Amino acid sequence: MRKLKHHEQKLMKKVNFFDWKSEADHRESRVIHRYHLQEREDYHQYNKICGLVTALISKVKQLPMDDPFRIKVTEQLLEKLHNMGIIDTRENIQSAEKVSVSAFCRRRLGVVMHRLKFAETMKEAVTFIEQGHIRIGPEVVTDPAFLVTRPMEDHITWQDTSSIKKKILKYKDKLDDYDMQN
Numbered sequence: 040m041r042k043l044k045h046h047e048q049k050l051m052k053k054v055n056f057f058d059w060k061s062e063a064d065h066r067e068s069r070v071i072h073r074y075h076l077q078e079r080e081d082y083h084q085y086n087k088i089c090g091l092v093t094a095l096i097s098k099v100k101q102l103p104m105d106d107p108f109r110i111k112v113t114e115q116l117l118e119k120l121h122n123m124g125i126i127d128t129r130e131n132i133q134s135a136e137k138v139s140v141s142a143f144c145r146r147r148l149g150v151v152m153h154r155l156k157f158a159e160t161m162k163e164a165v166t167f168i169e170q171g172h173i174r175i176g177p178e179v180v181t182d183p184a185f186l187v188t189r190p191m192e193d194h195i196t197w198q199d200t201s202s203i204k205k206k207i208l209k210y211k212d213k214l215d216d217y218d219m220q221n
Contacts, residue, residue: 074144
C-alpha cells in the first residue's frame with residue numbers, strides 16, 4: 040500500500056470507521072427516493088412533525104372523553120390535518136394517529152404536480168418548479184418542498200410566460216396570436 044499524502048492523512052483523521060453511519064433505516068432511503076426529496080433534512084423534519092402529532096394525540100387521549108378542552112383540541116387537530124391533506128377524514132382521531140412521513144411527502148408541490156398530470160415524472164416536476172414554470176395563485180413557487188394544502192391544489196397553474204404553457208396551448212390549438220408575439 041502506498042504512503043498517504045498529507046491531505047489524505049488529515050481526511051482520514053476526521054473519519055471514524057468504527058461508528059460509520061449505516062443505512063439501517065431503509066424506510067428513509069425508500070421515501071427519499073420515491074418522493075424525490077433533494078434534502079435528507081426534509082425527511083427528518085417530517086418525521087419530527089409526525090412524532091409531535093402522535094405525542095399530542097396520546098396526551099389528548101389521557102383526558103376524559105367528555106372534557107370540553109379535549110373535544111376542542113381534537114376538532115382543531117383533525118381540521119388542520121384534513122385541510123393540509125395529511126388525513127382523509129375528520130371523523131376520528133385514529134386516522135391522525137397513523138400519520139406518516141409519506142403523508143407529508145405526498146403534499147409536496149412536485150408530487151401533487153405529478154398526480155395532477157402536470158409532469159410525467161416527479162423529477163421532471165421538480166425541474167419545472169425550480170425553473171419557475173409553476174405558480175400557485177398569483178405567486179411563482181420555486182421550492183419543490185412547498186407543502187400544498189387542499190384549497191391551494193385548485194390554484195396550481197403554469198406561469199403566464201412559461202414556454203411549457205405555450206407549447207401546451209400550441210399543441211391543443213388554443214394559442215392566441217397575441218400570446219405568440221410575447
